[in-house]
Amino acid sequence: MKEIILKYKIIIIITVLISSIFIYSNKTYSLYEISRNTTIDNAKIYKSKTYYLNTIKKNTKVNEDVKIKTFYVKKNENISLLLKRINLTTPLPILKKNKNNCFYNIKINDEIIIKYSNQIVKTITKKIKDGECTYNSSSNLIDINKIKLSENHEQLIFFNKIESSFYASAVKSGLNPNEIMSLADIFGWDLDFTQDIRVGDSFGVVLDRKYLNNKLNGSLIKYAVFKNRKKTFEAYFFKGKYYTKEGNALRKQFLKAPIDFYRISSHFNRKRLHPIFKTVRPHLGTDYAAPTGTPIYSTGDGKIIYKGTKGGYGKTIIIKHGNIYSTLYAHMSKYKKGIRVGKKVKQKEVIGYVGSTGYSTGPHVHYEFRVRGKHKNSRKIKFKKGKKLNNKNLVSMKAVHSKNESIYSWVKEAYK
Ligand SMILES: [Zn+2]
Structure with missing residues (x-):
């Protein structure tokens, strides 16, 4: 009975979330936001359907x-x-x-x-x-x-301070859902967007929106900055990847989280009251609550060494990454097709889907990170810096961005 009530609660929460995202993403731009964007260029926002009807009206004498x-x-x-x-x-x-x-x-x-x-x-x-x-x-x-395709570009700036959630603040800044996901992906190597983000953090984005026939066709983040508590992270786009100002790739050996940022239910804690057993049992991993069926990624390149039902863990996959590291993903509803022991997987490759198998009170993925067999808090491990650009490429990266540097530093200093 309790389980049913919980399921309904989760369904209601998800419905509210999805509808609010929908409402937000269809929100028209307020004057304030447009005036902020105009610091670089005029923000011209079209809604495809009305645009189409307007052109029809314009082209014919009615x-x-x-x-x-x-x-x-x-x-x-x-x-x-x-x-x-x-x-x-x-x-x-x-x-x-x-x-x-x-x-x-x-x-x-x-x-x-x-x-x-x-x-x-x-x-x-x-x-x-x-x-x-x-x-x-x-x-x-x-x-x-x-219709002849006409292509337009706009360079826009978005920035905001986080008041409640990262997503809500990003929507308020004027970023669309795809751009928000891209931003989270860019910094997903250094920040766990489900857990690390705090009220008072801030971000800034300089991006290029491409329009085909005045209809948004895609956006590319050229520069982004994220201030997380005392730390500042910057990302420069160069040849399809993102780098720090010094030319270190942001991409690292491991992703911070095995799912896209969603609500988080429980943190890594060695003395946690187990929700089912009601006794203090160490919780040697991180729980990421997400709707059943949410894809689970391998956080790094590796090889599947275990796939099966593992007691309280339910449907579980363990991946070995080189000789030192291994990761575990539990409570899956199902495995991704083609996933089997011995298979090599790439970082961010889908291995299964969120579920509630084993001892679990609701759909979530239980993620464990082990170093030489010992449990570690994946959120606290420091990984090696990303690959560094060679000098020639670092010079060209700087050249590409040089004309925008003043804009970048302005965005960076928007919130002290
Ligand atoms: Zn757990």
């Missing part, structure tokens, strides 16, 4: 008596049905099957825009991958118009 109706195709709908709904008859070319007739097979979620006046169809337009397909009543033909 008479007073022309009506426009937009449909998003639902299950079992066809073009005749949509037209019938607004009392229009279907033009013949649209009923004939041929390769130009994009209306013959319409799919769920297709966007169909119908223009008509005096109950007669003028045009029917369907948005296709890189343009649009239009039936025009004046020619009685269907034409496919590919």
